[in-house]
Amino acid sequence: MKITDKDITMIATDKIEKKNKLIADWDALLRTFVRPENEKAKATLIKYMEQILFELQDFLKAHVGITEEISLPELCLHFTDTKISKDPEKKLTTAINDIVKNLAPYAVNIASPYFIGHMTSAIPFFMVHLKTIVTALNQNVNKLETSKVASIVEKQVLAKIHRLIYNNSDSFYNTHVQNPYTTLGAFVEGGTSANFTALWVARNLCFAAKDGFKGVEAEGLAAAYAAYNINRSVILVSRRGHFSLKKAAGFLGIGNQNIIAVDVDNKQQINFTKLQEQIKKYTKDNHTKILAVVGIAGTTETGTVDPLKKIAGICKENNIYFHVDAAWGGPTLMSEKYKYLLDGIELADSVTIDGHKQFYMPIGCGMVYFKDPDSMEAVAYHSNYVNRPGSVDLGIKSIAGSREANSLVLDSSLKIMGTKGYALLIDHGIETAALFANEIKNRPCFELITPPKLNILTYRICPDHYKNQLRQADPTEKWQITKRLNAINRTVQRIQREAGFSFVSRTRLIPDIESKIELVVLRSVIMNPMTDLDILKEILDEQEKIYHDRFSEIDNNIF
Ligand SMILES: Cc1ncc(COP(=O)(O)O)c(C=O)c1O
Numbered sequence: 001m002k003i004t005d006k007d008i009t010m011i012a013t014d015k016i017e018k019k020n021k022l023i024a025d026w027d028a029l030l031r032t033f034v035r036p037e038n039e040k041a042k043a044t045l046i047k048y049m050e051q052i053l054f055e056l057q058d059f060l061k062a063h064v065g066i067t068e069e070i071s072l073p074e075l076c077l078h079f080t081d082t083k084i085s086k087d088p089e090k091k092l093t094t095a096i097n098d099i100v101k102n103l104a105p106y107a108v109n110i111a112s113p114y115f116i117g118h119m120t121s122a123i124p125f126f127m128v129h130l131k132t133i134v135t136a137l138n139q140n141v142n143k144l145e146t147s148k149v150a151s152i153v154e155k156q157v158l159a160k161i162h163r164l165i166y167n168n169s170d171s172f173y174n175t176h177v178q179n180p181y182t183t184l185g186a187f188v189e190g191g192t193s194a195n196f197t198a199l200w201v202a203r204n205l206c207f208a209a210k211d212g213f214k215g216v217e218a219e220g221l222a223a224a225y226a227a228y229n230i231n232r233s234v235i236l237v238s239r240r241g242h243f244s245l246k247k248a249a250g251f252l253g254i255g256n257q258n259i260i261a262v263d264v265d266n267k268q269q270i271n272f273t274k275l276q277e278q279i280k281k282y283t284k285d286n287h288t289k290i291l292a293v294v295g296i297a298g299t300t301e302t303g304t305v306d307p308l309k310k311i312a313g314i315c316k317e318n319n320i321y322f323h324v325d326a327a328w329g330g331p332t333l334m335s336e337k338y339k340y341l342l343d344g345i346e347l348a349d350s351v352t353i354d355g356h357k358q359f360y361m362p363i364g365c366g367m368v369y370f371k372d373p374d375s376m377e378a379v380a381y382h383s384n385y386v387n388r389p390g391s392v393d394l395g396i397k398s399i400a401g402s403r404e405a406n407s408l409v410l411d412s413s414l415k416i417m418g419t420k421g422y423a424l425l426i427d428h429g430i431e432t433a434a435l436f437a438n439e440i441k442n443r444p445c446f447e448l449i450t451p452p453k454l455n456i457l458t459y460r461i462c463p464d465h466y467k468n469q470l471r472q473a474d475p476t477e478k479w480q481i482t483k484r485l486n487a488i489n490r491t492v493q494r495i496q497r498e499a500g501f502s503f504v505s506r507t508r509l510i511p512d513i514e515s516k517i518e519l520v521v522l523r524s525v526i527m528n529p530m531t532d533l534d535i536l537k538e539i540l541d542e543q544e545k546i547y548h549d550r551f552s553e554i555d556n557n558i559f
Helices: 005-019 026-031 039-062 072-077 092-106 126-137 149-166 170-176 191-206 216-227 244-251 272-284 308-318 330-334 375-379 407-442 464-472 475-499 533-558
Strands: 185-188 232-238 259-262 288-296 322-325 350-354 366-370 446-450 456-461 505-509 519-525
Touching (some): 126 407, 149 170, 149 350, 149 366, 149 407, 185 191, 191 216, 191 244, 191 288, 191 366, 232 244, 232 272, 244 259, 259 272, 272 288, 272 308, 288 308, 308 322, 330 407, 407 446, 407 456, 407 533, 446 519, 456 475, 456 533, 464 475, 475 505, 475 519, 475 533, 519 533
Parallel strands (some): 232 259, 232 288, 288 322, 322 350
Antiparallel strands (some): 185 366, 446 456, 456 519
8 A cells, every 4th residue: 555645744743742742631621612812822723714714625626536546445444443542632733734634635526617426516615604603603403592593593594495485475474484383494404304304294294183093193103004094105206206205204114115106208207197197096095095296396317397386286186295305406496597497386285405405505404394384283392391382492393403503504695695696506507507418419429318407417428330320229239239338338437537537427217218228327417606618528528538548449349
């Protein structure tokens, strides 16, 4: 294993600190809890903050992906120490220095405009400041006694986003914005917990108390099924549904195999006819209850938006709970130009939106919203020492107990950016993705697989000679060619990622439903405002080069 310059610096600092042995004593301990006692100490702390704010960002310039410079197994060898030392090992300055100089370079440069593979990207620089304030205040919004104004701000922010989705009347928001008895939504850790919370509420509303039955939350699913005279409940969602829905079904006792994956059409939207058929099938079955239908506003893999209005209509007709997973696409509502893409979202019983996706907040912040301000009563918990009925304790209706005041970040960010500022980001993503799609279509080496509706698209390397072959091939030959193309795309994606200059992710899709052939596709998510068409062209150039260097000679022998 190579020892790098960084390892040498790390070893040298460790040696110095071991020589000037650090000890844990009461005075030193107390110093870590108090504000800097003099100007010199203050200046030192400011220097640390400068290091965090600026030097930490410098590593971002070097590499984008997980590079071969140090392999994962090699990296793991540096982290095998499983004992906590009795005496202090490092001063704060060394601890910060270690992260900035020795760890950060091996982290992933998600902020690079060449990193277009995932829903995690650059965030506005001011987010670091806002998040620092949250840590400095360290309010716990579980209960008013440890948060006061932070809980009040949270209710206000929740009402603002609720209004963005549902656009109810002034009098509705005046009634509910600070009403301790009603709840417009909740801040959670991310999209997973938001979906979880929504389905928790849906389950409890579906199996509410009746005729001597105290409700599913109290008595559990076995008793609920007995009370409702059924033996199964299901949740319907398109094949493109996020796997967090399965997790939620498992956790809520519904069973993850009761998440019914409804086929998609060639646009990757839920196939509405198939959805109608499934609803008919399960409503006819006296022993099964449909707990919810989930529509997606921005699927993880293709960015597709389901026909929300139509789904809302069929749910209303059949009295089924309708949840929209808008973890990704929700903030599109701030764009005057593109909010129409989410038409029908206002009809949902609940909506998931992630803060750490297109609200560009630091990880982790998700939110869930409810059309009916009383819905969350179905998951309310009280205790004697906090969370008493009628209090503003936000822990009454949340999976989490103690929770940070993330709403302070979103509140300020909405004020700093305005919906217009956010709309610039959303519009840029959607429009750049459209330009990228055109560029892909115009290049003989590539094939666009799913055109973007929002700012996510998939494509693959499929040089013209392959396209010609595919046009003439019978099903068996088609399958053989696809296998080869799948291997090519897997390899090119891996080589590009390991080279560390740019990053595009990959997934598997069946774009042509009739053919049932699964393709390996490259997936890109355009959310970084610094990503432009020139950068995207460079990324394609690199992929083309990798293909030519590695495969074109072999391919020439095949064709
Ligand atoms: C549509 C959708 N829903 C839910 C989630 C889960 O969100 P999180 O990773 O914040 O838990 C994701 C994440 O990619 C998503 O794309």
